Amino acid sequence: MIRVLLPDARRWPALDAPLSRVLGKADHDGPHANPWLAEMFGLPAAGQWPSAALTRLVDAPEAAEHNRRWLRADPAWIKADINGGKLLAVGETMPMSREDVDAFLPVLAAFFQEAGIDFDAPNPQRWYLALDSAAELPEFHGPTEALGDEAFEHLNFSTAHRRWKTLMSEAQILLHQHPHNAVRAARGLPPVNSLWFWGQGTLPPQRRPALGNIHTRDAALAGLGTHHGLNVLELRELPAQLEADALYDLRGIAPSDIARRLPAWLGAAAIQMLFEDRAAITVHRGQRHRIWRRPLQVRPST
Structure with a gap:
């Protein structure tokens, strides 16, 4: 059939x-x-689903680690408004190039390395964090659930998950201040001013x-x-x-x-x-x- x-x-x-x-x-x-x-x-x-582990098989097959736990940390654009900010583009809806990755990657990789987390971006629109198997995570929502909504309605950081709220906030500051966003603005492209965490898990x-x-x-x-x-x-x-x-x-x-x-x-x-x-x-x-x-x-x- x-x-x-x-x-x-x-x-x-x-x-x-x-x-x-x-x-x-x-x-x-x-x-x-x-x-x-x-x-x-x-x-x-x-x-x-463990989307991060699955898509990584496509984006980095030469570095596949079948027992590794992955989390997507996709480039995102959150536009500020009186309620916080709307998620207007993320991941595969975000126009990105390898030049963009080369600009943002060193800063983000160094930031997450200080937190003991490996960060890489084998695909311009799909970025990854390699997690410790014991890391406790919030219930992150996928982009299709959150796109067009107030971003913070989909970010349920409890006290136990304060670390992830801090990581997202500090990454937003780094991205907001990054000079490459001025280059993107001159080209009529939206800024990369946040990361969107989602798709955590290991391969089935x-x-x-x-x-x-x-x-x-x-x-x-x-x-x-x-x-x-x-x-x-x-x-x-x-x-x-x-x-x-x-x-x-x-x-x-x-x-x-x-x-x-x-x-x-x-x-x-x-x-x-x-x-x-x-x-x-x-x-x-x-x-x-x-x-x-x-x-x-x-x-x-x-």
Whole structure:
């Protein structure tokens, strides 16, 4: 079976009549995308994944340490307001170059080294801290949860985690004062004035999922596939045809583009469409005789 990870169904455009009839005849009782991924790859069904350890397999494979505990410390832009500050860009939504890393890295690496923590930035948009296995951490929130919100609503530093509040505050001072932010401003780029901690953990136990190739642009999923010995291919564009037993991660692609390509895919083989916000839809040839089923209706995107 081919499996396709899809964006929220709520973002989809209205389906044309033939496609809505095909999907209306399909089976609608599978898992959502994230629980399916968690079960397939041995990750926790609730809570955050060890994204830092996973993406590091992609960013620094030559220095992979499978038992090491990692934390992302991504470059971020927090814009001050009367309530504190909004997180407007972080990590992969932050325009960054290797020149930026070369400017900020020495100061940050020296700062964290004094605190007994190794810091590096093998990818301009994904920065890392190597943690002691016994280090006690707050519950850091991922960027998708916090982006656009008041940053401090997602920073729950208790008394026990005062050290991490101090580290973030002192890093913000260093970045605010850094002369390279003037260079970025002259280029029309936002300042790097904070770090965003998230994605803590170690790699999960290895297993061999019953999958073929993985096609994705998501670094965490690419790291998962690599860790479990699967062949991972970068998804550059929507394919004309789908490979048997493969997993296609289309979550970052416009739903309207996917909807246009779906009719050509659905006649090829059994396909399980795994949405982030609703039960999966499984389509196969044997469903064409279900003439009593109503066409599938989705709310048009706005």
